[in-house]
Amino acid sequence: MKKVFYYMSFLFAFTQMQAQKDFQGMAVYESKTQAPKFEGMRGNRDITPEMQKSMEERMKKMLEKTFILNFDKSASIYKEEEKLESPGQQGGFRVMVSSMMGGGGTFYKDVKTKSYTVDKEFMGKEFLVVDSLPKLNWKLEQETKQIGGYNCYKATAVKEPSKTDFRNFRPKKTDDKKDEAKKTSGETKTNFSDNFELPKEVVVTAWYTPEIPVNQGPENYWGLPGLILEINDGSTTILCSKVVLNAKDKVDIKPSKKGKVVTQKDYDETVVKKMEEFRDMNGGRARSAAPVMMGR
Template sequence: MKKTFLILFFTLAYTASNAQKDFQGMAVYESKTSMSDFKARFEGNKNITPDMQKMMEERMKKMFEKTFVLNFDKSASIYKEEEKLESPQSQGGMGIRMMGSFTGGGGTFYKNVKDKTYVVDKEFMGKEFLVKDSLATLNWKMEAETRVIGGYTCYKATAVKAASKTDFRNFRPRKEGEVKKEADQPSEGKKTNFMDAVEMPKEITIAAWYTPEIPVNQGPEGYWGLPGLILEINDGKTTILCSKVVLNPKDKAEIKPSTKGKVVSQKEYDETVIKKMEEFREMNQGRGGGMEIRINR
């Protein structure tokens, strides 16, 4: 009897261990960044026709409204934009493509919460990079608010973090009178490079909604560190909301980091992007390029 009990005990323990090991989930997220302040800032600009404005809004919508899929297990996850076929005509000019390369999309974001590391492959200006670094640890503050998302009871947590200088979603239009202008341009219809018309905040406040009903230390993008899957993130002007969760899907995903690209740290990658942005700004200064805007006074 004792022998039978021990066999049953070890069988159940082995089964539970394998169940934990094989556990996997999939979550779909819809990411949307509000560009209303930019639209309001340049509405009424005589140099932008209704057709031009409509085209700009359509392109910005494609840049700032995206769908992502998060595949996760107990210790690691991969977060990747859902692939969509686009015609060459819809891709826009160089400036649009350049901005689109750092608006949260592109590449596979792998994070291992056990090792507290992440790996993300990025393509920038025709070059492939493999960014490897340590996960940022946010000082989460647990709030009393609760809400239901997709049938799961979620709890709110907030944190403050430094704004990424290479994430276009964090840019803000400068206030009236603060936009840098070329001295050699006439006062009426002065030309201003796009990068001179925006600024980056030093820090942004994050609001997360997580559910302990899915007890994994995971979330979209680089977010983690809460006692449950993060189903929604309000990151400055960007909202990332989970629209679907599947636990233990029939088809398991391969959760491992990418290996393609030049290995760099996050700091090295940011420095490369910032340098190229400055070069691009100087190249387009005073020209009628795709990144230039005209501000009437």
């Protein structure tokens, strides 16, 4: 009887270990970012109200994306869902803009080694960003809600915004008196970059479910006792719309290997430098920069 008991115990332990090893899940996320209002362009005679409205609508559409997160117990890959491009969307430049808005490439996270790898394309060059996962000091709250049938708990954290993620920029508050003074003095040109500012810090609100006990989430978010099903940083909301656990077809969860290997700091410095060169080349004017940012 003892031999049978030990055999059954070993078999149960082996089955549990194998189940954990083979465990895999998939989550679909819908990402929406509040489109900026180009109020600072009101003084520019080259930008009509119709053009301004069109640019805001195109920006809103570009900021609505669908992502797929495939994960196991220790690693995950997060990638934008592939869609057919409409004619005239200028794929190359759209890839660059997408990269600056949280998309572009495959984001691989390994929570055991606390590292990540993401391939990015910028200005026609391919980069492979390899770095340590950001450590957020999550504050676990008591507030709960349901997302897709899962019981979720609230957690909050404060982080430093990235200079290379366009979603982090906020429209500056306009001064109607100054705008009127510019019109009166004949100053009709508006510096596009002057319309936005980068906040010193961003408050992140996450909703995670212990019912899926993996230390994962969308983008570079992680570090909570359960899968993160919703993230909000004030302007961007990423919400899980579907979860599939242990599907028959498995996915290879591994990092990309294409591109020049750089750290996140090196990549950010490269992007900022190139964007400053681009701004200087175009005079920083709204009439030059705005159509380009809209993908025109």
